[in-house]
Amino acid sequence: MALLRVTSPHAHGPMSTPRVMQNVLLATVPGIVVLTHFFGFGTLVNLLWACLVALVCEAAALKLRRRPIGFYLKDCSALVTATLLAIALPPYSPWWLIAVGIACAILLAKHLYGGLGYNPFNPAMAGYVILLISFPLQMTAWTPPRGLGQTPGLVEALQACFWPSSYDGVTMATPLDLMKQNSSLLVADLWAQTPQFGRWAGLGWEWVNLAFLAGGAWLLYLRVFSWHAPLAMLASLGLFAAVFYDGGSSASGGSPLFHLLSGATMFGAFFIVTDPVTSAVSVRGRLVYGAMIGALVYIIRVRGNYPDAVAFAVLIMNFAAPLIDNYTQPRTYGRRRDGSEQ
Amino acid sequence: MRKIFDFHGGIHPQENKHQSLQTPIRDAGIPPELVLPLGQHIGAPASPIVEVGQRVLKGQMIAEPLGFVSVPVHAPTSGTVSAIEDRQIAHPSGLQAPCIVIASDGRDEWAPLTTAADYRQLAREELLARIRNAGIAGMGGAGFPSAVKLSTRPGSQVNTLIINGTECEPYITADDVLMREQPGRIVAGARILQHLLAPGETLIGIEDNKPEAIAALRAAAQGTEIEVVVFPTKYPSGGEKQLIEILTGKQVPSGGLPLDIGVICQNVGSVVAIHDAIVEGRPLISRVTTVTGEAIAEPGNFTVLLGTPMQYLLARAGYRAEQNRRLIMGGPMMGFTVPDANVPIVKTTNCLLAPGHGELPAPSPAQACIRCGMCAQACPVSLLPQQLFWFAQGKEFEKLESHQLFDCIECGACSWVCPSNIPLVQYYRASKAEVLQLRRDHERSDQSRMRFEARQARLEREEAEKTAKRAARKQAAQQRAQAAAAGGSGDEDPIQAAIDRAKAKKAAQQAGGAQHDASEQEKLEKAVVTTRQRLETASSKLAQAQAEGSDLVTALQTGVDKTRAKLAAAEKALQEFQQAGPALTAGDAAGDPAAAAIARAMAARQADAAMAPADKARNQLQGLEQRLEKTRDRLASSQANGDEQKIIEALAMTVTRLEEKVSAAREQLKNPGDA
Numbered sequence A: 001m002a003l004l005r006v007t008s009p010h011a012h013g014p015m016s017t018p019r020v021m022q023n024v025l026l027a028t029v030p031g032i033v034v035l036t037h038f039f040g041f042g043t044l045v046n047l048l049w050a051c052l053v054a055l056v057c058e059a060a061a062l063k064l065r066r067r068p069i070g071f072y073l074k075d076c077s078a079l080v081t082a083t084l085l086a087i088a089l090p091p092y093s094p095w096w097l098i099a100v101g102i103a104c105a106i107l108l109a110k111h112l113y114g115g116l117g118y119n120p121f122n123p124a125m126a127g128y129v130i131l132l133i134s135f136p137l138q139m140t141a142w143t144p145p146r147g148l149g150q151t152p153g154l155v156e157a158l159q160a161c162f163w164p165s166s167y168d169g170v171t172m173a174t175p176l177d178l179m180k181q182n183s184s185l186l187v188a189d190l191w192a193q194t195p196q197f198g199r200w201a202g203l204g205w206e207w208v209n210l211a212f213l214a215g216g217a218w219l220l221y222l223r224v225f226s227w228h229a230p231l232a233m234l235a236s237l238g239l240f241a242a243v244f245y246d247g248g249s250s251a252s253g254g255s256p257l258f259h260l261l262s263g264a265t266m267f268g269a270f271f272i273v274t275d276p277v278t279s280a281v282s283v284r285g286r287l288v289y290g291a292m293i294g295a296l297v298y299i300i301r302v303r304g305n306y307p308d309a310v311a312f313a314v315l316i317m318n319f320a321a322p323l324i325d326n327y328t329q330p331r332t333y334g335r336r337r338d339g340s341e342q
Numbered sequence B: 001m002r003k004i005f006d007f008h009g010g011i012h013p014q015e016n017k018h019q020s021l022q023t024p025i026r027d028a029g030i031p032p033e034l035v036l037p038l039g040q041h042i043g044a045p046a047s048p049i050v051e052v053g054q055r056v057l058k059g060q061m062i063a064e065p066l067g068f069v070s071v072p073v074h075a076p077t078s079g080t081v082s083a084i085e086d087r088q089i090a091h092p093s094g095l096q097a098p099c100i101v102i103a104s105d106g107r108d109e110w111a112p113l114t115t116a117a118d119y120r121q122l123a124r125e126e127l128l129a130r131i132r133n134a135g136i137a138g139m140g141g142a143g144f145p146s147a148v149k150l151s152t153r154p155g156s157q158v159n160t161l162i163i164n165g166t167e168c169e170p171y172i173t174a175d176d177v178l179m180r181e182q183p184g185r186i187v188a189g190a191r192i193l194q195h196l197l198a199p200g201e202t203l204i205g206i207e208d209n210k211p212e213a214i215a216a217l218r219a220a221a222q223g224t225e226i227e228v229v230v231f232p233t234k235y236p237s238g239g240e241k242q243l244i245e246i247l248t249g250k251q252v253p254s255g256g257l258p259l260d261i262g263v264i265c266q267n268v269g270s271v272v273a274i275h276d277a278i279v280e281g282r283p284l285i286s287r288v289t290t291v292t293g294e295a296i297a298e299p300g301n302f303t304v305l306l307g308t309p310m311q312y313l314l315a316r317a318g319y320r321a322e323q324n325r326r327l328i329m330g331g332p333m334m335g336f337t338v339p340d341a342n343v344p345i346v347k348t349t350n351c352l353l354a355p356g357h358g359e360l361p362a363p364s365p366a367q368a369c370i371r372c373g374m375c376a377q378a379c380p381v382s383l384l385p386q387q388l389f390w391f392a393q394g395k396e397f398e399k400l401e402s403h404q405l406f407d408c409i410e411c412g413a414c415s416w417v418c419p420s421n422i423p424l425v426q427y428y429r430a431s432k433a434e435v436l437q438l439r440r441d442h443e444r445s446d447q448s449r450m451r452f453e454a455r456q457a458r459l460e461r462e463e464a465e466k467t468a469k470r471a472a473r474k475q476a477a478q479q480r481a482q483a484a485a486a487g488g489s490g491d492e493d494p495i496q497a498a499i500d501r502a503k504a505k506k507a508a509q510q511a512g513g514a515q516h517d518a519s520e521q522e523k524l525e526k527a528v529v530t531t532r533q534r535l536e537t538a539s540s541k542l543a544q545a546q547a548e549g550s551d552l553v554t555a556l557q558t559g560v561d562k563t564r565a566k567l568a569a570a571e572k573a574l575q576e577f578q579q580a581g582p583a584l585t586a587g588d589a590a591g592d593p594a595a596a597a598i599a600r601a602m603a604a605r606q607a608d609a610a611m612a613p614a615d616k617a618r619n620q621l622q623g624l625e626q627r628l629e630k631t632r633d634r635l636a637s638s639q640a641n642g643d644e645q646k647i648i649e650a651l652a653m654t655v656t657r658l659e660e661k662v663s664a665a666r667e668q669l670k671n672p673g674d675a
């Protein structure tokens, strides 16, 4: 038997792309559980329907592009996109909203650019922003968290999704909306007078954020990604909030803790900003990338017209990532910073 | 405690070293046939100095180094040279290369050895010469001639001498067992190097996964100034640059040498070889090689003669061929697969890895790069492998270079971590080759452009000179005419004076001139004879072809016509020479040496034109060779005198040009037909 000729290295480490994706999926479980606890089954229905649509879209795109469908479906990247978008959407979204979002994410943001690894924009966030611009009403309809109203059951959740005309849910402004709209009350008074606020941030939201933080910490521990981008984002968001806290006056943008535990902060920091494909590549580049997202999130939250800002901030920085890469090439062994020989 | 440093990146692959550490070093014995490649090192291959059929003794030099960066090859045992031919060798390209094949006689008879009772008495140059003559080249895997590495420029200071006992590649334990079993020889070898280099400090670097080796070396180094430094295990800490960073915190400048920062590195295997060469006079004829992998029944380390076919060594360790599809020389990270198990063990063969079926499985097909950055985190050189991969795919060569592709040490760490199983290193190797090829093409076109421009300039210069000369001559003639018109009013009659001068010279030179003419005439006559002979053969061939109705007739006909023309030219030249000869010698002009020279040159040119092409080429060759020799001498002397760099370069260029011409002339001599 002739000996095989293959090139080195002949050994391979334990990591594989499907494993990475599966770990990311697993890490979303605590967040999803807490979301479901506070907002009912809407998130779960979102999730299942999104995954189904995503698999169909992915398979169709692969077929059109004449790629082996089974092989690429196994990388689980479509499921990750679906999960992230489903979490970001308001619970009890109608089926068509979810389907349009997923289709945009998978077909436009991903496959139109050449598939996994070639997409310049985070597909889930691209899908989210397209929906937000096209259907602002549906995209801002958040049900009140448990404790502030009736939490719909599973049947109502299915009804809301697949027969939306028959569902008439209650919605309520989110804590971020309230904070932005406030112009007359001191922060402490706003807290005391509005039931939507909890211990540190929005009622329920603070726990959702902590749950995503836990999932993210687990991924960090597994070294699925490095700490640089998420921590830089959280640090700069916290810093901006601290600088503009203004002692809790009526013009305050909210405390650092409020911003860190509100809206999509932790979900964004550990599940969106860490998306490797669309972020900067080097360590320094990721620090810059994360910090800029943190800053943008704060600015858009406080000054912008949209309730949450993570999606916009991420997309803007996706644009800038190649530029950041260009200026943050690491210093190669035995060379100067600018790459010249010593 | 000495401060140790960390280097960027690195990985922790499964070590798999215990399998081959169960037994002490075994002797592989003498195989019936040894195959010794002439190029087992980096640099020019050695050149054989034995003949087929010659009996050689163990340790006898059988091929000598060719150039400075080269080392000799020695017979690993006594026997007879059975062939000097191309054989398949262990090389990633899978190509054949020239080898000396020795049929061993089993007597293992040593050649006489030169030992040194006290190496401290030997001059530096002598020590280096002995290291070089012992054929020692880096045994850690690279194979760079040790003597070259140790030849420091005068005035350069070695701060740190590093003995590399890291052996970070999985599976390999050859250095480990050497350190465990022969720490004394390593320390003694290190002391020879200390004597040679006078370093500020001497360190032996070992990873902390080799406690036995560390203990053994620490014990052996007691009382010396050699320090054993232990650092955490991480691949590739054994890479020279990485080890230097770990031990000194300094980085070797890109494109530079460790010596630029005052460091010299030697692998422990090389140090033992240096010890043996200096103290015992034994050249490098064997090495320790690890044989391991699941397809090996009794893995372990062997002392094996260089040139031993891998098959023979594998059999000693219980090779189960049916379980093995890939045979790797070196480790799993940087080793390469050999084309078949009969290739010989060479100076750089530190390991034979024969993985079983389930072992080191081929990775599943590559998926898309998700730009996770794990490769960048693992790269010990701080490159961005994912970007390099991107540019390699797009063949963006400029980007590849600006991202320092050529600083990649091909350690494989990036491929190892890549979750998408992308064979990154393979892309880099291919890209490097492509970039190098491009650079070569570029250089070549530059060179031919320069050559063209130089030729153009020369032609213009010559033209200008000619015009100037013509003008000068015209002027001189005018002056002479004026002088003649003015009438000869000198003290003596110029014509009479010229006649007297000519007579005197004629008397003195006549004998020599005649002799010279005779040889010139001989040459011309010979030319006529050879051309006539060639014409005859050509004509007979033509007749034959015509008789056979061959389609070569026209070609032969032209050949015959040409030769006939040449013959006519040669005869005419001879005739002219014979007529001109007496006239020249008899006339007044013969007295003028310039005229004589012109006549000689003219005759030579005529003879040249008439000469058979082969003769012409031979003449040319001779002239060229003489010029080459002269220029070489001048080059050597100006190098010795330390002349200006420009002069040396110019001379060196002339030498290469002449060398080219000489070889072209030789080539032409070989095929005189197409003159």
Ligand code: SF4
Residues within 6 Å of the ligand: B368, B369, B370, B371, B372, B373, B374, B375, B376, B385, B386, B389, B414, B417, B418, B419, B420, B421, B422, B424
């Ligand atoms: S490790 Fe592989 S998948 Fe990750 S960035 Fe590097 S090349 Fe891409």
Ligand code: SF4
Residues within 6 Å of the ligand: B378, B379, B380, B381, B382, B383, B385, B407, B408, B409, B410, B411, B412, B413, B414, B415, B424, B425, B428
């Ligand atoms: S093979 Fe090259 S690019 Fe990859 S880790 Fe090693 S040095 Fe870096």
